[in-house]
Amino acid sequence: MQNIQKNLDTLKQRIAQAAPHRLNSVQILAVSKRQSSESIRAASELGLTNFGENYLQEALDKQVMLDDLNLCWHYIGRLQSNKTRLIAENFDWVHSLSRENIAQRLNRQRPDDSAPLNVCIQVNIDDDQDKAGVSPDETLALAQIINTLPKLKIRGLMTIPKAGSSASEQHRSFSSMVELFGQLQEICPHADTLSMGMSKDLEIAVQAGATMLRIGEALFGPRAPQ
Ligand SMILES: *Cc1c(COP(=O)(O)O)cnc(C)c1O
Numbered sequence: 001m002q003n004i005q006k007n008l009d010t011l012k013q014r015i016a017q018a019a020p021h022r023l024n025s026v027q028i029l030a031v032s033k034r035q036s037s038e039s040i041r042a043a044s045e046l047g048l049t050n051f052g053e054n055y056l057q058e059a060l061d062k063q064v065m066l067d068d069l070n071l072c073w074h075y076i077g078r079l080q081s082n083k084t085r086l087i088a089e090n091f092d093w094v095h096s097l098s099r100e101n102i103a104q105r106l107n108r109q110r111p112d113d114s115a116p117l118n119v120c121i122q123v124n125i126d127d128d129q130d131k132a133g134v135s136p137d138e139t140l141a142l143a144q145i146i147n148t149l150p151k152l153k154i155r156g157l158m159t160i161p162k163a164g165s166s167a168s169e170q171h172r173s174f175s176s177m178v179e180l181f182g183q184l185q186e187i188c189p190h191a192d193t194l195s196m197g198m199s200k201d202l203e204i205a206v207q208a209g210a211t212m213l214r215i216g217e218a219l220f221g222p223r224a225p226q
Helices: 002-018 037-045 056-065 081-090 100-109 136-147 167-187 202-208
Strands: 027-031 050-053 072-075 093-097 117-122 152-158 193-195 212-215
Touching: 002 037, 002 202, 037 056, 050 056, 056 072, 056 081, 081 100, 093 100, 093 152, 100 117, 100 136, 100 152, 117 136, 136 152, 136 167, 152 167, 167 193, 167 202, 193 212, 202 212
Parallel strands: 027 050, 027 212, 050 072, 072 093, 093 117, 117 152, 152 193
Antiparallel strands: none
């Protein structure tokens, strides 16, 4: 658990070195998939409050064990229609929204007594066959539709750049996201979140203009095997 403290210090140093003026404004989403509830508890004791999970059942199990903490849960995994109800009922954010029918379901299934579900539209910025996400061209049209759904609140955009691309290619992809985010803010003035950058590419993302980094292994260490 002491490792998490050390890893968090290193993480903050990396951010400070890459973009000193951003250290206090960029948010860290602690990606806790295949990490134990004890690790999440330890991270929360260090002041982290936002946790990202990819696997629904695993996340629900950990939420029960951590019910005494006041954590903010982000769903960042693949969205399938048979999972939307439990996601709408148990998460505060979804980062991987890219289909209208899923948006409609989440809106319908979000409980009346819960605040609107915060959503980021996942953009497939590199047109990568292996990635989910809407194309940049279709992003604003989807945002317009989501804007009409009262139980969803658009917070911004999320992306995962193509694996194995060079630093300059990643920078180009992240910069395209910044541009698209500016266009989104014209139709959704309250959108404040550009979710991009992970353990290996956080420097490039934060320099380009990410507002939320999704950090797994650089914070928690290696994940348990699947
Ligand atoms: C697993 C995951 C991360 C974290 O990846 P690390 O390389 O461990 O930092 C971030 N975003 C998404 C969507 C993920 O699935």
